[in-house]
Amino acid sequence: MRKALKDLFNAQHLGVLATQGGGQPYSSLVAFAATDDLKYLVFATTRATRKYANLSSESRVAMLIDNRTNQDSDFHNAMAVTAMGTAEEVKDSEKDQLVKRYLAKHPYLEGFVTAPTCALLKVRVDKYYLVSRFQNVMELHLKP
Numbered sequence: 001m002r003k004a005l006k007d008l009f010n011a012q013h014l015g016v017l018a019t020q021g022g023g024q025p026y027s028s029l030v031a032f033a034a035t036d037d038l039k040y041l042v043f044a045t046t047r048a049t050r051k052y053a054n055l056s057s058e059s060r061v062a063m064l065i066d067n068r069t070n071q072d073s074d075f076h077n078a079m080a081v082t083a084m085g086t087a088e089e090v091k092d093s094e095k096d097q098l099v100k101r102y103l104a105k106h107p108y109l110e111g112f113v114t115a116p117t118c119a120l121l122k123v124r125v126d127k128y129y130l131v132s133r134f135q136n137v138m139e140l141h142l143k144p
Contacts, residue, residue, distance in 0.1 A: 009032075039124065059087050086123065
């Protein structure tokens with residue numbers, strides 16, 4: 001399962017981040033990068049966004065990453081993973097390392113991620129749910 005996750009994460013640039021605020025769910029597209037050990041998913045956002053405000057009051061999140069192509073073949077070939085975890089702003093002590101990883105995948109976002117208004121966040125993943133063929137479900141639980 002780890003190989004399938006790594007392959008999917010390497011192939012996809014965007015994921016859907018689910019946060020909540022005021023008792024309501026909220027979804028956002030985010031550019032992401034995963035750490036080699038799969039323990040963290042990293043993304044960036046400006047501090048003025050709704051997602052950042054939501055994360056400031058409720059750190060539990062889900063992120064969906066999939067490989068759909070909007071073709072009929074998706075019903076047989078599409079794969080989606082939901083990562084469940086807790087998001088927090090990256091501390092200065094680990095920021096250089098995680099910015100480097102993020103920019104290795106998204107070099108075109110350098111101006112964005114290094115702006116003073118931008119926050120780099122990481123999701124500490126507790127578990128992954130990998131679904132293929134719309135019914136085959138595998139779980140991976142990560143130890144803290």
